[in-house]
Amino acid sequence: MLSKFKAVVWLHFLRFWRYRLSFIGLMLSEVLWILLFILAILLFAPKEYLDIACRNAFWVVICWSIIQMNSMIVGSWMNFFISLGMIEEHLIRGISPFRVILGRIIPSSIVSLLSTLLIAIVLNSIFEVNVLSARSPLLILVGLVFIVVKSLSYGLSIASLSIRTGIPHHFLEILNFMVIGILTISVESLRPPLSYLLLLVPYTAPSQLIKMGISGREYMFTESLTMSVVVATVMVLMALYLVNHAKSWLLRNGVRAIGRM
Amino acid sequence: MKMGKIRTLLKSGILLDLYFLKNNKSNLIAMLIWPYLMLGLVVGMGFLFGSPSAFKRNIGLDINPIAYFVASTVVMMASISVMWEVGGNVLFLRWLGILPYVIVAPHRMSITLVLSYVPRYLFFMFIQVVEFLPLLVLLEGVTAGVIKTLIMLLAVTVGMLPLLGFSALFASLLLMVKEESNILNWLNPIVLIFSGALYPTSLMPYWMWLVSRVLPTTYTVELARIIALIGSPQLAPITFLIGILMGLAVVYNILSYMLIGAGEKRAMKRGII
Numbered sequence: 001m002l003s004k005f006k007a008v009v010w011l012h013f014l015r016f017w018r019y020r021l022s023f024i025g026l027m028l029s030e031v032l033w034i035l036l037f038i039l040a041i042l043l044f045a046p047k048e049y050l051d052i053a054c055r056n057a058f059w060v061v062i063c064w065s066i067i068q069m070n071s072m073i074v075g076s077w078m079n080f081f082i083s084l085g086m087i088e089e090h091l092i093r094g095i096s097p098f099r100v101i102l103g104r105i106i107p108s109s110i111v112s113l114l115s116t117l118l119i120a121i122v123l124n125s126i127f128e129v130n131v132l133s134a135r136s137p138l139l140i141l142v143g144l145v146f147i148v149v150k151s152l153s154y155g156l157s158i159a160s161l162s163i164r165t166g167i168p169h170h171f172l173e174i175l176n177f178m179v180i181g182i183l184t185i186s187v188e189s190l191r192p193p194l195s196y197l198l199l200l201v202p203y204t205a206p207s208q209l210i211k212m213g214i215s216g217r218e219y220m221f222t223e224s225l226t227m228s229v230v231v232a233t234v235m236v237l238m239a240l241y242l243v244n245h246a247k248s249w250l251l252r253n254g255v256r257a258i259g260r261m
Numbered sequence: 262m263k264m265g266k267i268r269t270l271l272k273s274g275i276l277l278d279l280y281f282l283k284n285n286k287s288n289l290i291a292m293l294i295w296p297y298l299m300l301g302l303v304v305g306m307g308f309l310f311g312s313p314s315a316f317k318r319n320i321g322l323d324i325n326p327i328a329y330f331v332a333s334t335v336v337m338m339a340s341i342s343v344m345w346e347v348g349g350n351v352l353f354l355r356w357l358g359i360l361p362y363v364i365v366a367p368h369r370m371s372i373t374l375v376l377s378y379v380p381r382y383l384f385f386m387f388i389q390v391v392e393f394l395p396l397l398v399l400l401e402g403v404t405a406g407v408i409k410t411l412i413m414l415l416a417v418t419v420g421m422l423p424l425l426g427f428s429a430l431f432a433s434l435l436l437m438v439k440e441e442s443n444i445l446n447w448l449n450p451i452v453l454i455f456s457g458a459l460y461p462t463s464l465m466p467y468w469m470w471l472v473s474r475v476l477p478t479t480y481t482v483e484l485a486r487i488i489a490l491i492g493s494p495q496l497a498p499i500t501f502l503i504g505i506l507m508g509l510a511v512v513y514n515i516l517s518y519m520l521i522g523a524g525e526k527r528a529m530k531r532g533i534i
Contacts (some may be wrong), residue, residue, distance in 0.1 A: 027389070028446070029449075030449055032447055032450030033449075034455050035454065036459055036460075037459070040330070041302045041303060041306045041307050041311075041459065043319050044312060044315055045311060046311060046315040047315075049311070174295070180305075
């Protein structure tokens with residue numbers, strides 16, 4: 001068990017090192033795209049509120065970037081893995097291909113972390129706003145952990161589904177884009193029971209925790225934390241169910257693509 | 262080059278796209294949704310974190326923020342399309358394993374890249390610009406909406422000419438280097454940032470403003486953005502910007518024509534195709 005885990009970790013660190021230029025390119029492009037949009041969004045912010053607008057926009061875009069990164073780097077890798085014929089190779093050696101795919105969290109986390117730091121430095125130098133400063137860093141961290149867990153579950157679910165059916169890349173991107181809308185909606189703007197319903201939407205509750213962490217103003221804290229735990233648990237269980245289902249389907253029917261011989 | 266050969270290349274480009282759309286309907290739907298998503302992201306978040314009046318104050322002009330970002334979105338889509346489809350086509354051809362065949366074909370590589378792409382660009386950009394017509398009509402009324410849509414069509418059509426040469430220049434560079442996708446990935450957003458696609462060049466530091474002056478996309482953005490100004494568009498700035506774009510078109514296309522040959526020779530000599 002431990003040796004399999006070590007092999008997966010080793011594989012992804014090795015790949016990260018071998019394709020370092022590729023990952024640097026990915027990180028740079030991520031930073032530039034995010035910067036392009038943040039600069040445009042901040043054009044709307046009055047100068048006196050630039051500080052808070054900058055920090056809010058920064059965290060919304062960072063959350064989106066994590067979700068996007070986990071769904072694309074983790075979820076979309078299955079296609080590549082199938083085309084290389086690696087599914088069969090791992091199955092006959094008794095290693096779940098999903099465990100290998102899950103290891104993609106290593107490059108996706110490194111890219112997300114470095115991109116976040118780089119964007120923070122750039123925004124700090126342009127607007128002189130320390131976007132990493134927060135009233136409650138712990139709340140931001142908790143919110144980010146939930147976002148990572150949920151997006152990873154989502155990525156694994158996509159990977160499982162792509163075993164049986166083709167998933168259009170464009171629609172994944174469009175769906176990820178729509179998540180921004182979810183991240184920006186403020187729970188404070190809605191009254192119960194609508195606000196409770198909103199917290200049930202994936203990513204909303206953790207993003208609410210992050211907003212509390214930025215401003216230091218608590219609003220529906222217990223509800224947001226509870227919903228974060230509930231929704232994350234449901235998403236993890238769903239991902240596990242889909243993974244197990246896909247694995248047994250694979251063993252019965254084989255891989256639908258022709259692997260490299 | 263004979264007219265017959267040009268016609269053959271154009272025809273193959275048109276047929277390729279028609280069959281691509283016929284067989285990839287999800288791509289067509291995604292293409293229609295993308296521009297509105299990009300616009301929705303910027304304007305939606307902008308309105309959430311600020312206001313249109315603050316936007317006008319920050320820009321220093323009496324403009325409509327939605328029309329401003331409609332123009333930005335259209336030019337961004339055009340720029341991404343040209344850079345990836347002309348510059349990045351070398352990459353796709355290499356991945357497919359057909360780059361050697363394209364290089365040994367009777368047409369010059371640069372001509373093939375550009376001519377087979379032109380019909381696709383015009384067709385797709387026409388769809389994406391016209392997509393915004395209902396929104397512009399809603400914002401500005403029927404006459405102004407139609408005029409402003411026509412100006413955007415003019416901007417992306419004239420703006421394509423220097424951008425084709427500019428992208429072909431990068432195609433020649435991509436023939437020489439191995440990590441081509443890494444270059445293209447960050448090249449696109451860099452070009453867009455320096456061109457002031459979303460953040461105006463007038464608010465940038467002086468050195469960034471200087472770089473923006475040599476990029477063809479800067480003038481395409483400025484031409485398209487005329488539609489954002491409140492009131493009827495003036496003819497003088499339109500003519501001026503078209504003049505600059507035509508001048509840049511001559512410079513970049515001559516440069517690319519000269520350099521892509523060198524790129525092809527070097528790639529074949531080093532055997533990296």
